[in-house]
Every structure is written in C-alpha cells, then in structure tokens.
Amino acid sequence: MKSQLSLVSVSIFAAFLLAQPAPAHAKLPFFGAGDQEMPSLAPMLENVTPAVVNISVAGSREVRQRLPGALEQFLGRGGELRQEQPFRGLGSGVIIDAKKGYVVTNHHVINEASEIQVTLKDGRSYKAKKIGEDPESDIALLQIEAEDLTQVALADSDALRVGDFTIAIGNPFGLGQTVTSGIVSALGRGGLGIEGYEDFIQTDAAINSGNSGGALVNLKGELIGINTAILGPNGGNIGIGFAIPANMMKNLVAQFIEYGEVRRGALGVRGGDLNAEIAKAMKAKTNKGGWVQEVIPGSAADKAGLKSGDIITHLNGKKIGSFTEIRAKIATLGVGKEITLGILREDKAMTVKVTLEAAEATTAEAKVLHPMLEGASLSDGKTPDGEAGVVINDVAGRSPAAALGLEKGDVIVGVSRSRVTTTKELRDILSKSSGVIALQIQRGERILYVLIR
Structure with missing residues (x-):
C-alpha cells in the first residue's frame, strides 16, 4: 500500500x-417549519441507521523487533525477535439480512481478530462469527444471532x-x-x-x-x-x-x-488500459476500455472467440472505462457465470458471450514450490511501486524461510534473472530450476537477492 x-x-x-x-430522480423530502419548508434526510435515516452497526475486535498478532548483533547468530531469526502482541480495533458494519443476521464489513476491520463484537444502534451487543472473508477485495461477512434486526x-x-x-x-x-x-x-x-x-x-x-x-x-x-x-x-x-x-x-x-470462500471466475486474458496512444496505434475510435494484449490458449476467452487486439468496452451492457475495472468485476463473479462482453474489433462493434472458468489459485504455501521456502505464505500482489509480484504474507518463526532471511512484506519479483509476476509463474520457474536459485526480492525501496540451494 x-x-x-x-x-x-x-x-x-x-x-x-x-x-x-x-436531482429529479431523487427528490429530498420537505418538512414545514412555520411557513418555511426545509429539506431533511431525517425520515430516511430513521429507517436506515438501525442497519449500521459498530464493530469492536480483539486478538493478537506477531510483532517483529530487530535484535542486537550479539543475539542475532544465537537466535537464528534473521536478526529479529518475534512475539505475539494483543491488539484491539474499531470499525463499522452493515446488516444486509435481518432474518439470518448477516453483517458485511471490511476484511481489514476483522483481520486476525479472535473476538468480534457487534453493537447495534439501540445498544444491544452480540458476539459475531466469520462466515467468509476476502483480503483481495477487502470484504468480510459476519453473522450474529439476534431478533428484531433492521436490514x-x-x-x-x-x-x-x-x-x-x-x-x-x-x-x-x-x-x-x-x-x-x-x-x-x-x-x-x-x-x-x-x-x-x-x-x-x-x-x-x-x-x-x-x-x-x-x-x-x-x-x-x-x-x-x-x-x-x-x-x-x-x-x-x-x-x-x-x-x-x-x-x-x-x-x-x-x-x-x-x-464459505470466494471461488473466482476467470476470463483468461492479459491486457491493459486503453489510452490515446494505444488507440491511435490501433486506429480505434475510442480512448476508453480494456485492451486485450493476449488471450490465454484454452481459456474461457479463447473458447468464446476473443482475440488479441480486441477492445472491451462493455460488460453486461455497462460501459467499461479500463482494464483494471474489467479485472475487478470479473474477479468478484463466481465460476460458471455467463457474461456478455461488448468489444471493438477493427472498429467493428460486437458482442461475445463468455462462461467464466475457475481462476488459478492465487495463494500458496511456499513449501509446495520449494522445500527451502517452507514456513512462508505467498500470494499474488504488488510492490510499493505498484509492479506485480509475489508477496510474502507471513513467515513462521524458526522455519527454513526465516533462516533464508525472508520477511513478511517482501515481494518476489524475479528468479535467476527471469521476471516473476504471479505465484503460478514462480511455481513454473522453480519446477524447472535446479542447483543454486537466486530469488530477486523487493523490500520496501531496496532490491536484494536470496540464494536457495
């Protein structure tokens, strides 16, 4: 971030x-104050505010501190002391199903929390359980057991x-x-x-x-x-x-x-945002949309007939402004969903129906990729500069990954001079590598190498 x-x-x-x-489509209610009428949102809010809750959380998370040089070799933890530290936090949530007690909030509000307390506007308070959470989109679903809720x-x-x-x-x-x-x-x-x-x-x-x-x-x-x-x-x-x-x-x-989890659908294309420069090169009559640079063979897009050079302008009849927008919308749709894409192909408008297939897993336990990475948890992500890479989400204490000096927050951007942007690419490269392997790591603003033997 x-x-x-x-x-x-x-x-x-x-x-x-x-x-x-x-605006004409959403008029404010007016209420008299003597001979003068004033607009007010109060009647609407009286119906809605009971559906918004306060959330308080408690738990513990691992905290790292640099060790004095004299202790570094003895403890063998890459010069760090790791310990569990309690935390508390506050946030908000929204009741979307009164009968079932479903409450939506951000994932970062309840992340790592072992205790979640939901307090209603009328003062009632309930313990909540997690139904599902998705760090990639920052959405979490909680459930409480309560009567007379407002959604x-x-x-x-x-x-x-x-x-x-x-x-x-x-x-x-x-x-x-x-x-x-x-x-x-x-x-x-x-x-x-x-x-x-x-x-x-x-x-x-x-x-x-x-x-x-x-x-x-x-x-x-x-x-x-x-x-x-x-x-x-x-x-x-x-x-x-x-x-x-x-x-x-x-x-x-x-x-x-x-x-109980997100099962993402996948389109199966790689691309980028359409801009004036690309539009000029492609002789396109629009400057907005998602430009398809590559269609992955055998993917849902390939089966539907999408081609490299296509410009995606609509998704299910709604205008699309960028490739980033397409990626986000597709990623929140489930496997098997049928979508309709509006595309420009050589400036000819077309529609294509695509049935989304299962996305490649974006999270992996690193020991599956290489024994010396055991103890690290990886996922697709970005460097602080916004470049794609494989993020190290966590490193277990006294693990092989910790002994290598890997740290939470490191981003793997290359392997032995080969660029890496996803866990799948990392898996593919490591499966074909032998002998000494050099991982290129970005740590904050620094680039460093970690050798795996």
Missing part, C-alpha cells in the same frame, strides 16, 4: 447538500452517476454512529494499490478512522457501497475517499454463503 493511503471511511458535506436542489436495501451500484448524492453512516474514531454526506466524485477507480481488486466509488466526503465497513447510501436509503479507504497525507482527509460498490460486495457475499 502506498504511504498516502490508509484504510478508513466517510464524512461531511451537508452544507452543500442542503444548498442544492435534489438495508441494496441499490444497483452500476447505475450510479458522477454527481449523485451520497450519505455515509459509520463509527468514526469510536464516537458512536455518525451520519455525513457528499457526492460521487468518480466511478471505476483502480490502480491505487490498496487492494488486489479495485473498482472503487470515489467520494469527496470526509473519511475518518473507524468508518471502515460502514454504509454509503443514496437518497432513498439504499446501499450503494461499503466505505473502505482514503487518499491523504498522514491518514488525514483531503476529500478523496473510496467505497467498494454494492454489486461487487453482493457477488462476494453470495459465494461466502454458498461455499
């Missing part, structure tokens, strides 16, 4: 909202437009439930390095710590997104916040409920 990004959620823009007329209705987040009003509800700084407002500043934001799959709603509303996992709703009180992140120096608000679209969340939750 870039240093300017911190995982938090949303706040105030009410003065502007009250000063502007509501929030889900909107079609694909129907959002820049300029639509938004209302945020959450628990900033642990103050208790807080309601704030803003507008949609942009749609389909990605490439920020916050999460593995990014297709954010951007809002100008203020975002503060503790709002993560809270609700972003429209003027009808329908859920349009789950507040999750902020762009700002030192974690402070500068009016650029992000929410995960409700449709993306809904697709993931359906898989949590059915399978």
